[in-house]
Amino acid sequence: MFGKVISNMMVKPGQSPLFDSPDAYGLDYEDVAFQTEDGVTLRGWLIHGGSDKVIVQTHFGVQCNRGGWTPKGHGPITPWKQDIKFLRQAEYLMEQGYSVLMYDMRGHGESDLGPIPWVSWGPEEAKDVIGAVDFVSARFPEASIGLLSICMGSASTTYAYGRDNGLAERKNVKAMIAVQPLLYTCFMKALGMPNFMVKAGEKVSEQRLGFDMGQPNFVKEAHNVTVPTLVVQNKNDPWTQLGMVEDYYQALTVEKDMRMLDIEKSRFAAYDYVGSHPEELMGWFDRYM
Template sequence: MFGTFVSNMMIKPGQAPLFDHPQSFDLPFEDVEFSTEDGVTLRGWLIRGGADKVIVQSHFGVQCNRGGWTPKGHGPMPPWKQDIRFLRQAKYLMDQGHSVLMYDLRGHGDSDLGPIPWVSWGPEEAKDVIAAVDFVSARYPSANIGLLSICMGSAATTYAYGRDHGLAERQNIKAMIAVQPLLYSNFVKALGMPGFMVRAGEKVSTARMGFNMAEPNFVLDAPKITVPTLVVQNTNDPWTEMPMVQSYYDALTVDKEMRLIELEKSRFAAYEYLGARPERVMDWFDRHL
């Protein structure tokens, strides 16, 4: 019982129905879908700005989707009190002349489940990031691409650089922003659950996934990233360990910068910050695309 509850909390797909739409921001857009190397259909919005610079946005996991995060359905005490609407940064980027691909990772929003029908926290979702880059590359062959990768999106993107025939071979990618990269094992530890619940959840998740969720480590793939990378982290984030974020940053071998922002004591504060103050983060794309 405890094991199923914990595992569902951490890896169950379909916990985040789509709640926002580009029409709410009067954005020119196109509904799109594309397939991954293992045949998963992903769906999203292509916000149509300029044709020479395109941002691929990969959202965080489990309770999120291309549109962001909503407290609806998360009980009387959600970790954040208001909608986090990723279309705000998409509007900012479009106003700066960028097109933006906002898509649902497998098992999220309107995208299909993968062959492993659970959220893997990055290893499986890496295939989605590659497919997203290839989709916009086909649509805009001469465009420079920037990667806006948020939490699990950062992990998936980093794993995608470590894969054979992965992102390191896509020469049109010119910059990356990694927002609050987080290892699964660090997150579980930060939640402070009793050990028996953690072990019970790990047993169920291992049976579901076919591997121990605590073993994959995207930090090992960070040296394979080939583009200038900005790491963004709220110093008051209670759900991570700052040495882990520092180890990710230290492992990067490219032009890099770490921006530590002091926000309220919530991991979600940084996600809100992306849309509330996009100019404080997105200038990295202006510099490198």
């Protein structure tokens, strides 16, 4: 019983109904759909700000989608009290002359499930990042592409660099911002959950996914990243281990920087910060695109 409940918390898809729209911001956009290499249809918004620079935004996992995160439907106790609207940073980027692809990863928002119908925390979702980059490349063949990858999006993007015919082969990708990369094992330790409950959840998740969630490690893939990368982390985040974030940063072999935020004691504070202070972070793209 414990195992199924915990596994559902961590890998069950469909926990993130779409709650926001570019219409609310008066943005010029279109609804788009594209397929990944394994035939999964992903859906999103292509926000038009220019044809020579495009940002691919990849959201965080399980309870998130292209629009962001909402506390609605999660009961009275939530990690953050307000909607986190990713369209805020998209609006800022559009005003700076960027187009932005915001899409739902498999099993999230309005996108389809994958052949493995569970959230894998990055290994499967890496195919989605590649599919998103290829979609943008086909629409804008001459454009430079930047990657705004948040939490599980950072893990997925890093795995995508380590795949055969992965992002390392896409020379039009010029820069990445990795917001709060997080290993599953570090997250579980930070939650302080009793070990027997963790093991029970991992057993069920392994049956569902076909692999032990404690084994894939995107930190070990970081050396495959080929573009300048800015790592953003709230130093007061209680749901991670800062040593893991430092390990990820040190493993990057490209031009890099780390922005350590000193903000509210919540992991979600940094997710909100990206949209509330985009001018403090998005200049990273201006430097390389």
